[in-house]
Amino acid sequence: MGSMGGSTVENIGTENGHASAADDGVSAAARADHKGKAVATATALPLEVGTRVMCRWRDGKYHPVKVIERRRTQTSEPGDYEYYVHYTEFNRRLDEWVKFEHLDLDSVEMDVDEKVEDKATSLKMTRHQKRKIDETHVEGHEELDAASLREHEEFTKVKNIATIELGRYEIETWYFSPFPPEYNDCVKLYFCEFCLNFMKRKEQLQRHMKKCDLKHPPGDEIYRNGTLSMFEVDGKKNKVYGQNLCYLAKLFLDHKTLYYDVDLFLFYILCECDDRGCHMVGYFSKEKHSEESYNLACILTLPPYQRKGYGKFLIAFSYELSKKEGKVGTPERPLSDLGMLSYRGYWTRVLLEILKKHKSNISIKELSDMTAIRAEDILNTLQNLDLIQYRKGQHAICADPKVLDRHLKAAGRGGLDVDVTKLIWTPYKEQGDSGDALHNLRTNLNDPNNVLQSWDPTLVNPCTWFHVTCNNDNSVLRVELYSNNISGSIPSDLGNLTNLVSLDLYLNNFSGPIPDTLGNLSKLRFLDLSNNHLSGPVPSNGSFSLFTPISFNNNPQLCGPGTSHPCPGEPPFSPPPPFVPASPSPTQGGNSASSTGAIAGGVAAGAALLFAAPAIGFAWWRRRKPQEHFFDPKRIPRFIWVKGLLKEKKLDMLVDPDLQNNYVEIEVEALIQVALLCTQGSPVDRPKMSEVVRMLEGDGLAERWEEWQKVEVVRQEVELMPHRNSEWILDSTDNLHAVELSGPR
Known part of the structure; x- marks a missing residue:
């Protein structure tokens, strides 16, 4: 070795x-x-x-x-x-x-x-x-004040690891790195060069190498040219690898902060490849979403591979990615002295090569678009080279060929070239459409209660935001913003949430039209836009055909299907047929015939209530075929809301206005009571279908309802009792840290 x-x-x-x-x-x-x-x-x-x-x-x-x-x-x-x-x-x-x-x-x-x-x-x-x-x-500590610098030097004053073994090299370390405490007494650490797990003893590494099935970094190969390969590693998908890479890099970087939260970063690993595998040469990292347009956060070439042009290659590669993204980029500030020299050399070579070939006038903006270099960096570089002069009231670039050649010679060689034809890469955008759509929703809204404060577009995806629910694939399933006094318009971008199942904007102050792009949401099964100030026609395309008037109730300026107002130019709605009680059968008593009608109508209306059907009206809905609608069993606030309306005798809020008060209030109350009994949390507490039929016939409903009310009072008293916090540690996979042969992180 x-x-x-x-x-x-x-x-x-x-x-x-x-x-x-x-x-x-x-x-x-x-x-x-x-x-x-x-x-x-x-x-x-x-x-x-x-x-x-x-x-x-x-x-x-x-x-x-x-x-x-x-x-x-x-x-x-x-x-x-x-x-x-x-x-x-x-x-x-x-x-x-x-x-x-x-x-x-x-x-x-x-x-x-x-x-x-x-x-x-x-x-x-x-x-x-x-x-x-x-x-x-002081190299690399420009971002620290005097007190912070002293604290940093005190904490990192002694190197804890003297040497490391990485592949076929044994390397002396340069600086302190905050490895886990159990490694404080190790003079030498042994790294697996493929997965970057580290061990205390050579024997551990040898055993690990027999089991490690990796021969390259655990990411996507996005570039290959001869023996050089570049891999993109997502810090969220490969958290242990990202953390181990930070531990390793900190041994050779004094001034960079060590990021434990690697989820927000992408790592680009440069490798030399041979028959044994792909061996890491160096890397650079970048944030997945940078508000400051940083295209590089940290860069390192390992000591055995320095002075081979790899550092310049990594800088050039970061700008090629920026060109692919269609953005201008700049390294994260502040830069160390050596970092500034490296970047200024790259900027000088790139800009002067263009100026040599470009014969006509060219602006700073055009140079920035061609090179993906930030305009401020271009201006500072040219000013540092004395290539910008002030003439006739404006700045002009002085591009004398001899002067350009002299500066190019002083800038040195450019290192290894990046062959863009060998770059196969798609810009990172995890759940970007979802995040953009919800961020546009927040931008268009007035949020007086700051309920959308957690909607931070710089986070990896919107699944960490409040009022947003995702599945295991980080796809947005539910957006629930009911009763938050939010005002503004609904953006059409919500139609990009292709996996959305439930959208609840009930009881807010939304205004403007309902975007018809919501009809493109083929998986949408619950929609509640009621009790807002929306206006215009209710769309009828796509998934809108699944929803009933209760989804749009109490929006006086809405018109069209699902409302009580026809849109201008449309014929007026015909009133529903009046309710006519069924006449008694000659073979059965009047009570029996009436009960039969109540069973049919009551079951239909009860199902309509349970599955968000448009109306509770008994006679009208007896003639309609029940429709199945999505019902979310976790919607506890709506369940409580219905019970409150029943207690306050405000049942008219649950009835379709198209019925025009043509319903029997006592029957509506009975139907709601049956529906609430049928939607209890435990199946054991719910009545059987035979009991439902009898209750709809008027037999036993009052007794069953009174019994349930007593149980509810007892349950509420129990819930209000203070509970002693458990001292047990819950066994949850959410709390487990990744554990490899290198020990717990």
């Missing part, structure tokens, strides 16, 4: 210019200055945290360090301590544990005030050297 750790760190030091001869001179001068200071003749051991001392680095030279932490070794001798030190000239990625013998005790100096230390340090360096050290020291 090749070891990449040492060479990686050394390359970084050279890259930042800290291993040069000039810098060695600074170190020697600093060491001499330290030795010239007044130090204690007898250094107290062990060294205290915060002590300044000279330390021999792996290049064999001494550099000033600060002791960050200490720990005992196996023996108990004073000198048998290890010290975690920060090389004050270098980036924090070079912090490490060192042995006691690497320290020069003659240079020991206790920690002094930071301002004094900074002033003293600045006297020992040239202006150029100090600027380079300051840049590397």
